[in-house]
Structure formats: C-alpha cells, structure tokens
Amino acid sequence: MxxxxxxxxxxxxxxxxxxxxxxxxxxxxxxxxxxxxxxxxxxxxxxxxxxxxxxxxxxxxxxxxxxxxxxxxxxxxxxxxxxxxxxxxxxxxxxxxxxxxxxxxxxxxxxxxxxxxxxxxxxxxxxxxxxxxxxxxxxxxxxxxxxxxxxxxxxxxxxxxxxxxxxxxxxxxxxxxxxxxxxxxxxxxxxxxxxxxxxxxxxxxxxxxxxxxxxxxxxxxxxxxxxxxxxxxIPLSAIELKQKSSNTRITSGNSELDQMCGGGFFRDSIVLVSGATGTGKTLMATSFLAGGTTNNERCLLFAFEESRDQLFRNAIGWGVDFEQMERDGLLRVVCVYPETAGLEDHLIKMRETIDEFRPNRVAIDSLSAMERVSSIRGFREFVIGLTSFIKHREVAGLYTSTTPSLLGGTSITEGHISTITDSIILLRYVETFGEMHRGLTVLKMRGSMHDKNIREFTIDGRGMHIGKPFRNISGILSGNFMYVTPNELDRMQDLFQDDMPPSLSSL
Amino acid sequence: MDNYLLKLYITGRTVRTERAIFTMQRLCDENLKDHYELVIIDVLEKPHLAEMDKVLATPTLIRELPLPRRRIIGDLSDTQKILNALGLDTGSAGESV
Missing domain, CATH: 3.40.50.300 (P-loop containing nucleotide triphosphate hydrolases)
Structure with a gap:
C-alpha cells in the first residue's frame, strides 16, 4: 500500500x-x-x-x-x-x-x-x-x-x-x-x-x-x-532549474554597452554589475530601467541604499525622468532599508511586489546592502531564492553589488551568485599617472560573444559614455596596476589576433 | 447541612468504574444521607457533557456543590482521602449529621 x-x-x-x-x-x-x-x-x-x-x-x-x-x-x-x-x-x-x-x-x-x-x-x-x-x-x-x-x-x-x-x-x-x-x-x-x-x-x-x-x-x-x-x-534547493531561455536581446539602456555585449542583454537573463562605491552602479541600473521604459516595458527598482528623493535626483542628473516614468505607469520604485526586516521577509515582500506589478525588468541597487542584515548562509539563500524566482517569471534582472575595496576585489555577493547570473559587468577605478579614471568590462556573457576589453568610460549629464580600451595598463581587475610601455604593447598586438567585432573598432 | 451535587465521570462499564461507582454510593449514603445527588456520566454515551465540564481523565469526580468546584481524578480507592477532598472529614461530619 x-x-x-x-x-x-x-x-x-x-x-x-x-x-x-x-x-x-x-x-x-x-x-x-x-x-x-x-x-x-x-x-x-x-x-x-x-x-x-x-x-x-x-x-x-x-x-x-x-x-x-x-x-x-x-x-x-x-x-x-x-x-x-x-x-x-x-x-x-x-x-x-x-x-x-x-x-x-x-x-x-x-x-x-x-x-x-x-x-x-x-x-x-x-x-x-x-x-x-x-x-x-x-x-x-x-x-x-x-x-x-x-x-x-x-x-x-x-x-x-x-x-x-x-x-x-x-x-x-x-x-x-x-x-x-x-x-x-x-x-x-x-x-x-x-x-x-x-x-x-x-x-x-x-x-x-x-x-x-x-x-x-x-x-x-x-x-x-x-x-x-x-x-x-522558502524552498530553496527544491527549486527546479527549468526556466526557459530566450535569444531575444533587449537594450541595456546604453548603446555602447549593448555593442560590447554583442547586441544587448538577453530578455530573461540576470546581470550582475559589480564595482566600488561611486563607480557608476546606480547609473547603470538607472539606464537599464530607462532603456526598458522607452520600449514600453514595465520596470521595477528595489533600492536598498538610497532614498526615493536621492534616486530621483540622481536620475535627473543623468537625463532620466523617473517621475514621468512613474506617471506613465511603467516604473515602480520600492525603497527599503535592509534593517527593517529579516531577509526571508524581504524576499517574500519582493516576490509579492513582483507578482503584483508584473514587471519586464527588475533592478536591485544594491544587493550587497542585504549582506549587512544576515548571516552568510542566510544571504546566500536569499540571493538564490530571489534569482530563481525572477528567472521563473522570465524577467530581465540587473543586480548591483558593491565591492568592499576601492581598487580591485570582489564582494561576498559575487562569490555567491556569479555562477547563477548570466552576465557579469565589472566597474573599476583605474589610476593613471595621478588621475582617476573609470573602467568597465564585460567579464561574462552567457551564450553570446562579447567585447573582452577593459574600456574607459565617462559620466556626464546624459549618462554613461564608453570609450577606448585601456591600452597601456594591466592589472586593473586586481587593483595592482602595471604600466606597459608602448613598444611592448605593439609587440603583443602582433602576437595575438584581435577577436573584436569590427563595429567596436570604431568606439 | 449543605446539599451536595456530585458528578462522577466514567468511561464504559469496567471493573474499575464499577468499583468507583460502588465506593461513591456507599460513601454518600454513609456520610450525606439524603443531602446529596450523585450523577453518573459515561463519556462514551455523553461526550458533550465531558466537553462542557472539560473532563480529560476518568474516573473524575466533580463536586459542583457546595462551591468551590473541586475535581478528584483517580479511581477513588482511598476513602479517607476522598472524604478530605470533599470536605467531609468523618469525625466532625458524624457529629453534624
């Protein structure tokens, strides 16, 4: 029986x-x-x-x-x-x-x-x-x-x-x-x-x-x-990996970054943006949402670090009008202070919000803020639970993660979710002869070709502008910079064929 | 003297319950004569009464009157202890009856 x-x-x-x-x-x-x-x-x-x-x-x-x-x-x-x-x-x-x-x-x-x-x-x-x-x-x-x-x-x-x-x-x-x-x-x-x-x-x-x-x-x-x-x-390890995978590309909100990613993010992928404080993570989340609303997609932002007013002011500074997007019913901004509840409660509220608003895009700024209120194990379960939930809804996700050190380094967040995110974008400070620059690279892009260069970018009143690769510096990711002389660089270029798509050479 | 209202809860008719009933009837006849009413309730027949009186165990003897309500749980084998618990100490009770 x-x-x-x-x-x-x-x-x-x-x-x-x-x-x-x-x-x-x-x-x-x-x-x-x-x-x-x-x-x-x-x-x-x-x-x-x-x-x-x-x-x-x-x-x-x-x-x-x-x-x-x-x-x-x-x-x-x-x-x-x-x-x-x-x-x-x-x-x-x-x-x-x-x-x-x-x-x-x-x-x-x-x-x-x-x-x-x-x-x-x-x-x-x-x-x-x-x-x-x-x-x-x-x-x-x-x-x-x-x-x-x-x-x-x-x-x-x-x-x-x-x-x-x-x-x-x-x-x-x-x-x-x-x-x-x-x-x-x-x-x-x-x-x-x-x-x-x-x-x-x-x-x-x-x-x-x-x-x-x-x-x-x-x-x-x-x-x-x-x-x-x-x-x-919250059944974490019982969650099945059976989400569908789409080949449809969506814009990251930045055409240069779209090019670096081989034509944009995938529609149901999770992107992790990692960098030290002030490197432009919130900007990337903002343009990701702006890119969505211009295509009439519904966008949801969970903000764990900044207040609503700060976020809206920042966005205006980059030429993005969150208020208008909200009036159009395409954006919802949820600001929560991580300490207000346990991670499990946050997770459940976030799932409810996602189910209620039914967004096409979800941005979380920053995921690593949640590390503060939990043990490492609890945080890992939170990240896995959230990611699998988002993936099941076939929603595009962008998480930001703050690295503890200004130069190089990784965060706990990355360690836990780098394998379940589809793409990883690193933002880094680059020091060159007494000046600070910002660098960006697409570290991983599951299922797609992508630009392997570490490119310099600038931020102005219209957002982020990605420029040329750093040619004479190595060791940017680790934070231990080495300056390479032009002669050696030429020799290296002769040795290795450039595998970059032709369209990017113009950047 | 006070009138006594006693309820005796039992489960089915077993040797133990018969003995409890017998003990109680004898005790009441000897000590309370006509001043008592003893109600025997079988929980298998009237579970709703057990529910009302919140009885868990059997045998349970409840002294409803005189107040305060008092419960005696167990097989009622020790006569002296029952009398004490019911407030019917034999020495004084014998004189007052």
Whole structure:
C-alpha cells in the first residue's frame, strides 16, 4: 500500500514534503519555545478549511480557545466564524484556572479520547491538531499512565480516517527530537521547527526529519511568519532549474554597452554589475530601467541604499525622468532599508511586489546592502531564492553589488551568485599617472560573444559614455596596476589576433 | 447541612468504574444521607457533557456543590482521602449529621 499525501496548503511546505503530510497518519511537529508550533498547528487546520482540505478539530492542552482565536486573528484566520459554520471545533483540554484538582489513584484519558472522537464525528473532520503534548505531560505528572494513554489516543486517531499534527517541545535546537520522549508514540513522521540565533539574528527553519515509507526533501529550509498569511516556507534547493531561455536581446539602456555585449542583454537573463562605491552602479541600473521604459516595458527598482528623493535626483542628473516614468505607469520604485526586516521577509515582500506589478525588468541597487542584515548562509539563500524566482517569471534582472575595496576585489555577493547570473559587468577605478579614471568590462556573457576589453568610460549629464580600451595598463581587475610601455604593447598586438567585432573598432 | 451535587465521570462499564461507582454510593449514603445527588456520566454515551465540564481523565469526580468546584481524578480507592477532598472529614461530619 502506498502512502498518500495530504496537501497542507502551507506555502512552500508541500513542495519540500513532496506533496504534503502523510495522509491518515500523525506527524509530530517539534520545536523549541517560540518556534511557531501553535501557528503551524492552527495553519494546518486553517488551510484545510480554506482550501477544501476538510474540517478540523483543534485539541488544545496549553492555550485557551479564546487566546488562540485572538492570537491567530492577525493571520486572517477567522476561527470564530469557522466554529459557527461547523468547520472548526475546539476540544479544550487546557488548564482550567478556577478549579481545585486532587489526583488520587489510577485513571485513564478515556474522557479526552471520547471528546476527540465526538468532535471529529460531529463536524466530519479530516484534520486534527493537538497542541502541545508537553503541556499535558507536565500537568499530569508525566506518569507512565499518561504516556500509555497518549499512546492509546494516537492509535485511536490512526483509525479515524484523519490526518493529524501533534506538537511537542524540545530543549535544544540541535539535540533530542522532543522532551519527554514523546516521539516514541508518534514516531512515524517528524517535522522540526527551529528558531536559531545566528550572528545575533534569528533565523527560522523547518526540517522534515522523517516520513516513514514516503519521500520528502532533506535538510533545513528557511521560513518566515507573514502577517495575514502565517508560515511561508522558502524552498530553496527544491527549486527546479527549468526556466526557459530566450535569444531575444533587449537594450541595456546604453548603446555602447549593448555593442560590447554583442547586441544587448538577453530578455530573461540576470546581470550582475559589480564595482566600488561611486563607480557608476546606480547609473547603470538607472539606464537599464530607462532603456526598458522607452520600449514600453514595465520596470521595477528595489533600492536598498538610497532614498526615493536621492534616486530621483540622481536620475535627473543623468537625463532620466523617473517621475514621468512613474506617471506613465511603467516604473515602480520600492525603497527599503535592509534593517527593517529579516531577509526571508524581504524576499517574500519582493516576490509579492513582483507578482503584483508584473514587471519586464527588475533592478536591485544594491544587493550587497542585504549582506549587512544576515548571516552568510542566510544571504546566500536569499540571493538564490530571489534569482530563481525572477528567472521563473522570465524577467530581465540587473543586480548591483558593491565591492568592499576601492581598487580591485570582489564582494561576498559575487562569490555567491556569479555562477547563477548570466552576465557579469565589472566597474573599476583605474589610476593613471595621478588621475582617476573609470573602467568597465564585460567579464561574462552567457551564450553570446562579447567585447573582452577593459574600456574607459565617462559620466556626464546624459549618462554613461564608453570609450577606448585601456591600452597601456594591466592589472586593473586586481587593483595592482602595471604600466606597459608602448613598444611592448605593439609587440603583443602582433602576437595575438584581435577577436573584436569590427563595429567596436570604431568606439 | 449543605446539599451536595456530585458528578462522577466514567468511561464504559469496567471493573474499575464499577468499583468507583460502588465506593461513591456507599460513601454518600454513609456520610450525606439524603443531602446529596450523585450523577453518573459515561463519556462514551455523553461526550458533550465531558466537553462542557472539560473532563480529560476518568474516573473524575466533580463536586459542583457546595462551591468551590473541586475535581478528584483517580479511581477513588482511598476513602479517607476522598472524604478530605470533599470536605467531609468523618469525625466532625458524624457529629453534624
């Protein structure tokens, strides 16, 4: 017999669970304090009700139903209405404050089981959530009786034609599965929620530890809790590389750069522009957007470093009128300060904005600003998650990345995404005999010929102008300049055939 | 003396529940004579009552009256402890009846 999966409806979770939680079985959801166990349990029922997965019974050992109704309202789950409609039913096993209780001799949990069975039957529930086992184990002395009785309840639930989630506490983020060894009676399927402190930042992850007899994605996946939505799992490594590839060229917004790239960027490619501060990255992003709007393409800019006013003023300085573009409905500028949220939240908001605005082009200035608010691992996941999302939408993307040193050097951003971007353009300061110049080169252009020269460029009131290659300097990329004498240069030119397209010789 | 309203929750008719019922009836007859009402509730037949009273375990004895409400969870095997828990200490109770 194969094990069917019940889609949970929790965004991203079904993806890493290869379809959902094992149907008609119990899944233990274990997590430390504050790891969103109750949210998970509620969302499991809420999505079932909202997405046609059946009605749900919530057995609460810890919080009162009134608390749960109130705490979950922020996610847009109107539990009270569902209760009135007979789609959600509480079995309140929480501690009753007003009663004195005396324990005396043997007992069983027959009443609890009868109440659960009655509740499931009354509303024809397909899902059960129990939150949390630790609360009842501590309240009833964690005796052998309670453990035996919980085991009996678990067995009875398996016979009920329902899919169940039970939550349980754990002491350490990386330790035993759960306190009180509850996994011994709900051992088939285990999901672990973590809330790890990493470099002074909280990072939530979800891991499917095991699904007995059926498959799932392995390892930890970041998730975040979004108001109005609940848990959103970000399935990074589960994202498939199946985006289409286009041969259509689009303008970079600068005709000289288009020539260097062999006719422009590809329509659904990601371009990384890397350079030190002040080398012209924001300018490149601006002309990339301006180039799009002149062709009636919709353009979206995420700005993480400069305010709206600064950006608009800069653009005017280069002859680009962002305000007019916005009035035409072709441009949207989203300015966010990286510190305002965690990376997962940024990622989800950016994805929502992209889905809502449906741009043809997206520019991010600068991606490396996000390095500040995350651990290296979190940042890598962010970049990969964002890039694959953009690529799936078949949108042209341009990211800028700031290198930490003025001369030469690479940034963490480049290290992480150089392999998933289609093109890399480097902007560098070049020092020549007491003067600073700016240089530009197309380092990589996937699927196309491109100019291999490092060319000098200037910036004026109409934007960027790309000129002749630096002929008598070497070591620009590394920042260790060497000046080459003209004689040697002539000799080198005789040795190597120039593979540049003829049109570029005129530059 | 106060009138007692007692509810005894049980699960099905097992040896343990029969013994609990028997113990309670005897205790009430000996100590409360006509001043009590003992309601036996089987959770398998009336789970909604268990839901209302938030009963988890069986046997559970609830003293509804006199207030405050009090719960005794367990098989009611220790008569003296039950009397204490119900506020029916035998020495004084015997005199007042």
């Amino acid at each position: 194969t094990i069917n999966k019940m889609p949970t409806g929790i965004a991203g979770l079904d993806h890493i669970a290869n379809g959902g939680l094992p149907q008609n079985r119990i899944t233990l959801v274990s997590g430390s304090s504050g790891s969103a166990k109750t949210v998970f349990a509620c969302q499991f029922l809420a999505e079932g009700i909202r997405q046609g997965g059946g009605n749900g019974v919530f057995v609460t050992f810890e919080e009162s139903p009134e608390d749960i109704r109130r705490n979950m309202a922020g996610f847009g789950w109107d539990i009270q209405r569902w209760e009135e409609e007979g789609r959600w039913l509480f079995v309140d096993a929480s501690q009753q404050a007003d009663d004195e209780t005396v324990m005396m001799g043997d007992y069983d949990l027959g009443a609890l089981l009868a109440r659960i069975q009655n509740a499931v039957q009354r509303i024809g529930a397909r899902r059960i959530a129990m939150d949390s086992l630790g609360a009842i184990l501590t309240r009833l002395d964690n005796s052998a009786t309670v453990r035996g009785e919980l085991f009996r309840i678990a067995l009875a639930i398996k016979e009920m034609d329902v899919t169940a989630v039970m939550t349980s506490e754990r002491a350490d983020e990386y330790g035993e599965i759960a306190r009180y060894n509850v996994e011994e009676f709900v051992a088939d399927n285990v999901v672990i929620l973590r809330n790890v402190l990493e470099d002074e930042k909280r990072r939530r992850t979800i891991e499917i530890l095991k699904f007995r007899g059926t498959s799932h994605a392995k390892g930890e996946y970041p998730f975040t809790i979004v108001p109005g939505q609940g848990i959103v799992v």
